Amino acid sequence: MKTTNQQPTTVRTSPRWKQPLISTGCVLFASLLMSVNIKSFVRAGNLIPGGFTGLSLLLQRTAETFFGIVLPYSVINIALNAIPAVIGFRMIGKKFTSYTVLMIVLNSFLVDLIPVTPITYDPLLVSVFGGILNGTAISIALFGKASSGGTDFIAVYLSSRLHKPSWNFVFGINVVILTTAGFLFGFEAAMYSIIFQFVSTQTINTLHRKDQKATMFIVTRHGAMLEQKIMECTRHGITHLAVQGCYLKEDKDMLYTVLGEDEVKEVTALVRSLDPEAFINIIKSEGIAGRFYEEPLE
Incomplete structure (x- = not known):
């Protein structure tokens, strides 16, 4: 991990x-x-x-x-x-x-x-x-x-x-x-x-969905590529885990990240365009503690 x-x-x-x-x-x-x-x-x-x-x-x-x-x-x-x-x-x-x-x-x-x-x-x-x-x-x-x-x-x-x-x-x-x-x-x-x-x-x-947070789990064969592209899109940190599918016993990557709900649609479309076979699970986050990138209002 x-x-x-x-x-x-x-x-x-x-x-x-x-x-x-x-x-x-x-x-x-x-x-x-x-x-x-x-x-x-x-x-x-x-x-x-x-x-x-x-x-x-x-x-x-x-x-x-x-x-x-x-x-x-x-x-x-x-x-x-x-x-x-x-x-x-x-x-x-x-x-x-x-x-x-x-x-x-x-x-x-x-x-x-x-x-x-x-x-x-x-x-x-x-x-x-x-x-x-x-x-x-x-x-x-x-x-x-x-x-x-x-x-x-x-x-x-x-x-x-x-x-x-x-x-x-x-x-x-x-x-x-x-x-x-x-x-x-x-x-x-x-x-x-x-x-x-x-x-x-x-x-x-x-x-106004920006203040609301969502947790996204992405299971993919292209973890390294997706994590870089998602970070370029959102600037949010990502946790990259090595996982194995229980059905086909295939080694895959799982990306875990928290982002604003207003960003979910854009990130989902990005993942789909890069890996159509990726599995995405989106969960509403009630609250977070720790570092989280917020676009500065300036």
Whole structure:
């Protein structure tokens, strides 16, 4: 048995001009989708969607209801995200934080500019479909290596450190925000907001697969070749074991590796193209401890 942990000289990379286009496109679309969601579903149901978006809406509504002051959403949201953005630059990555700041600014001003266009006033439909749109918008931003800011910074940072999804932890923080909203404006809207946030969290967990891990066992006659190609593709370490098939008594190799669920399809296709007779077993990993390569957010 041998464990292969050295970094290969060839690494899967996208052209340098391609990633900025993808990130910018994702940020633009996610900002528009989130803004439309706020003005169509969130406003219609008087929901507080959680996170700094929800906190901004809560402060805006509190100022207007109790003090008669109309504050622009853009001013509140940008001000609240200032400190998390500084922390993001230092602890997460400059490019990731830069695209996130772009999304915060775009979303903030779009919310002020887009007219209110309610689709339905049914609170349950608003909570469910609004939550789906919110989770989809955040997932698109994450695919573009950005986020919607605020508590998303916490989720991304914890996920990179713990090697597992942390969006449910952020959901717990949001419940505190929503409980506060319940005391101020009534618990019916707050409870529907919790449904909204729960649906949003589960949508992210479903669509954003990078934080979820899978264990892959590959039985092949071409272990040396496959281990090198897989490492060039993913940069993850591989354990190489010499095994014997019990039916034909043939000596074979078994490769064991852990990778992100978003990489499973690509690695499976790679193995199939190099060894069509390879046997692949994929198992969901609940958690890992130890060294695991994470693509830097920069």
